[in-house]
Amino acid sequence: MYNTITMKESHDSTRQPVSHKLWGGRFDKPPDALMAQFNDSIGFDRRLYDADVRGSMTYAKALARAGLISTEERDRLVAGLIRVREEFAAGTFAIQRGDEDIHTAVERRLYELTGPVAGKLHTGRSRNDQVATDVRLYLLEQVDRLGEQVTALQRALLMQAEVHPGLLMPGYTHLQHAQPILYAHWLLSYFWKLQRDRERLGDVRCRVSVCPLGAGALAGNALGIDREFLARELGFDAISENSLDAVADRDFILEFLSGGAILGTHLSSLAEDVILYASTEFGFLEIDDAYATGSSLMPQKKNPDSLELARGKCGRLIGNLVSLLVTVKGLPSAYDKDLQEDKEPLFDTIDTLSLTLPVLAGVVATLRPRPAQMAAALDDAMLATDLADYLVRRGVPFRESHAIVGRLVRRAEIEAVPLGKLPVSAFQSESPYFDADVVDVFDARRSVAARDVPGGTAPSAIRTQIERAWQHIGGTMNAE
Ligand code: ARG
Numbered sequence: 001m002y003n004t005i006t007m008k009e010s011h012d013s014t015r016q017p018v019s020h021k022l023w024g025g026r027f028d029k030p031p032d033a034l035m036a037q038f039n040d041s042i043g044f045d046r047r048l049y050d051a052d053v054r055g056s057m058t059y060a061k062a063l064a065r066a067g068l069i070s071t072e073e074r075d076r077l078v079a080g081l082i083r084v085r086e087e088f089a090a091g092t093f094a095i096q097r098g099d100e101d102i103h104t105a106v107e108r109r110l111y112e113l114t115g116p117v118a119g120k121l122h123t124g125r126s127r128n129d130q131v132a133t134d135v136r137l138y139l140l141e142q143v144d145r146l147g148e149q150v151t152a153l154q155r156a157l158l159m160q161a162e163v164h165p166g167l168l169m170p171g172y173t174h175l176q177h178a179q180p181i182l183y184a185h186w187l188l189s190y191f192w193k194l195q196r197d198r199e200r201l202g203d204v205r206c207r208v209s210v211c212p213l214g215a216g217a218l219a220g221n222a223l224g225i226d227r228e229f230l231a232r233e234l235g236f237d238a239i240s241e242n243s244l245d246a247v248a249d250r251d252f253i254l255e256f257l258s259g260g261a262i263l264g265t266h267l268s269s270l271a272e273d274v275i276l277y278a279s280t281e282f283g284f285l286e287i288d289d290a291y292a293t294g295s296s297l298m299p300q301k302k303n304p305d306s307l308e309l310a311r312g313k314c315g316r317l318i319g320n321l322v323s324l325l326v327t328v329k330g331l332p333s334a335y336d337k338d339l340q341e342d343k344e345p346l347f348d349t350i351d352t353l354s355l356t357l358p359v360l361a362g363v364v365a366t367l368r369p370r371p372a373q374m375a376a377a378l379d380d381a382m383l384a385t386d387l388a389d390y391l392v393r394r395g396v397p398f399r400e401s402h403a404i405v406g407r408l409v410r411r412a413e414i415e416a417v418p419l420g421k422l423p424v425s426a427f428q429s430e431s432p433y434f435d436a437d438v439v440d441v442f443d444a445r446r447s448v449a450a451r452d453v454p455g456g457t458a459p460s461a462i463r464t465q466i467e468r469a470w471q472h473i474g475g476t477m478n479a480e
Pocket residue numbers: 041045101127128131335337339340341
């Protein structure tokens with residue numbers, strides 16, 4: 001054995017431990033320096049320290065319950081683990097050579113603090129069930145926290161919608177003028193996408209909340225560890241059903257990354273809409289200076305970098321999902337070191353969303369719509385559908401009225417006049433069902449008000465939508 005203190009030697013309590021390794025007994029020499037660097041995950045998994053300490057404290061309790069350690073030993077282990085956690089929290093924990101990963105580092109330090117009793121903590125446990133437990137514990141907290149950040153963005157959208165209840169703007173399909181809508185309707189469309197994202201996070205949570213501890217390396221625990229106790233103490237909803245599966249299952253991370261990628265596409269679309277609407281050509285929105293940047297060369301520039309980054313970061317959210325999918329594809333059962341590659345995509349998605357969500361909430365909360373520009377962009381042709389509906393209400397089959405209105409649109413285009421400015425005689429030349437009141441159709445506010453089905457853009461429907469939206473995020477209209 002190459003390391004300085006063997007487990008056998010460590011029984012000699014008079015000897016001061018100087019090193020504590022998790023493995024190495026069957027090795028003649030330590031890993032090559034580059035191999036160690038290649039193998040180490042401490043550079044990115046130290047954020048799991050709190051989960052690792054919690055898992056270990058609970059495991060110590062389970063060991064005592066199984067009679068494998070005394071209650072006095074349990075208490076020393078727990079006290080030592082609390083010290084280790086304090087050192088991490090205070091930023092004083094010193095990573096040392098040989099600290100492969102967070103589990104190794106915590107146990108090494110525990111050994112320094114408590115002596116040989118630390119060597120009993122890992123009884124029947126493997127880093128395979130340990131890391132799976134740690135990541136789940138960590139992710140449970142993150143899922144809840146991210147859910148709250150999504151809610152905050154939803155709230156910003158809702159409040160923005162409430163401040164501008166009747167504001168009209170052009171609605172687009174294919175990025176072409178389609179029909180007038182309310183600004184609030186556009187904002188709320190993102191509320192509901194985010195609502196589904198939050199529900200997805202909730203779904204993922206069920207699958208994350210399963211405790212693998214006690215699965216050992218792959219075959220289970222031979223020492224009578226109470227797995228139900230472990231799960232309960234750690235706040236999990238269930239225990240894993242198969243130890244071989246438990247140590248290798250990373251579906252819960254894939255699901256989270258998938259939910260994160262989908263959420264990312266929504267944030268990216270929202271960002272794209274705002275970028276477009278805030279462009280000089282559209283001019284519908286003004287982004288607050290706090291969320292824009294300038295140009296080092298062109299003094300007039302105000303660039304929507306916050307939104308471009310939100311759009312751009314979607315790439316890595318999707319990449320993180322694809323990365324882990326490719327990593328796990330075709331792995332033989334059960335644990336393989338490939339699985340250590342789960343962490344960086346997971347952490348990156350968490351970190352990316354943790355920053356993107358509040359930035360976007362800030363952008364939305366401070367958006368200033370420009371009603372005059374929105375109104376100026378509305379044109380009569382956007383009411384062509386309303387014109388067709390006018391004929392439909394007079395009994396003309398929709399297909400026929402569609403064709404009639406199409407010809408009128410063409411004629412207005414050729415004569416270079418707004419559709420509503422064609423003489424009534426022009427309308428009547430296409431259909432005898434047109435009366436002088438046809439001019440009333442060319443009113444965007446009226447068009448919007450007509451769409452009062454549930455989910456429609458009419459002010460009355462928007463009021464209901466806003467009420468329902470508040471119910472989903474636990475607030476009330478005009479309450480915040
Ligand atoms: N750092 C490792 C990981 O993240 C911990 C598990 C190591 N298990 C093992 N059998 N080498 O996956």
